[in-house]
Each structure stands twice: as structure tokens, then as C-alpha cells.
Amino acid sequence: MTKPPFRLSPYQVQFLLVIGFITVGYALYVRYLAIELSTVALACDGGLQTLLCQARVLSTVLFKNSVFGITALVIAALHVMRPSIVLLTGGLIAAGLGIVLYNVALSGIAIGLLILGFARPAPATA
Structure with a gap:
């Protein structure tokens, strides 16, 4: 028994585009306006307690421990085994954050695995 190929509807593609742009946009915001500025x-190291400083501390702890890359890699491996829109969305979010927030190697491998989730054998022709 062969599995049908994993295909996205146009609405799912638009949803993934929006989620991808929001994720990468927020990661760029945190990186360039909170971490590197x-x-x-x-101000944050001096004790300022704003939402931006809390996001800075959280993202710094997460990327120092490679949480974005490891999470993206695990979700992408699950997506290769059982492709679904939920796993694809989660992997896209984790990989997008990881690429921008210094977990490039693991997140890059995860992106490749997410693309591999679409690879299925072609249906046999009669």
C-alpha cells in the first residue's frame, strides 16, 4: 500500500507564507532591535524590565542552548515520517527562528528535511 503524496492546498500555502513572514519578521526584530542594538x-542589562528585555533574555537563553535548531530538527524528522500541516507549520516556525537567531546549522538541516517531507514515490501508471 503506497501513501498518497503530501500536497498543500492553496489556502494552506498562504497560511504558511503568512506564518513564515511573521516568524522571520519577529526574529529579525528581536535580533537587530533587542540583542544587537x-x-x-x-538598558536591559542595567535592569530595565520591559517586554522587549524579557524577549531578549528568553531568546538569548534559547539560542545559547540551541533550542531553536534542535526543536526544528526533531519536528522536521517527524514531518518526514508523517507529513502533516501541523508539523510543517511547527517546523517552519522553529527553523525560521533558528536561522535568524544564530542556530543556522541545525535549522538549515531541518529546512532540508521539511522539503524532503514532500518527496513521495510517484503513483504507478497503468
Whole structure:
């Protein structure tokens, strides 16, 4: 028994595009306006308790421990075994955050695995 190929509907593709742009946009915001901007970094290290500083601390802890990359890799491996829109969305979110927030190697492998989730044998012709 062969599995049918995993195909996305146009609405699912649009949903993934929106989620991808939001995820990468937020990651760019945190990276360039919270982590790397020296004035914000000095204020947050000085004890400022804002939502931006909390996002900075959380993302710093997560990327130092490679959480984004490992999560993206695990979800992508699950997606290769059992492709679904839920796993694809989760993997896209984790990989998008990982690519922008310094977990490039593991997140890059995860992106490749997410693409491999679409590879299924072609249906036999009679």
C-alpha cells in the first residue's frame, strides 16, 4: 500500500507564507532591535524590565542552548515520517527562528528535511 503524496492546498500555502513572514519578521526584530542594538542591550542589562528585555533574555537563553535548531530538527524528522500541516507549520516556525537567531546549522538541516517531507514515490501508471 503506497501513501498518497503530501500536497498543500492553496489556502494552506498562504497560511504558511503568512506564518513564515511573521516568524522571520519577529526574529529579525528581536535580533537587530533587542540583542544587537547596544543601547537596548545596556538598558536591559542595567535592569530595565520591559517586554522587549524579557524577549531578549528568553531568546538569548534559547539560542545559547540551541533550542531553536534542535526543536526544528526533531519536528522536521517527524514531518518526514508523517507529513502533516501541523508539523510543517511547527517546523517552519522553529527553523525560521533558528536561522535568524544564530542556530543556522541545525535549522538549515531541518529546512532540508521539511522539503524532503514532500518527496513521495510517484503513483504507478497503468
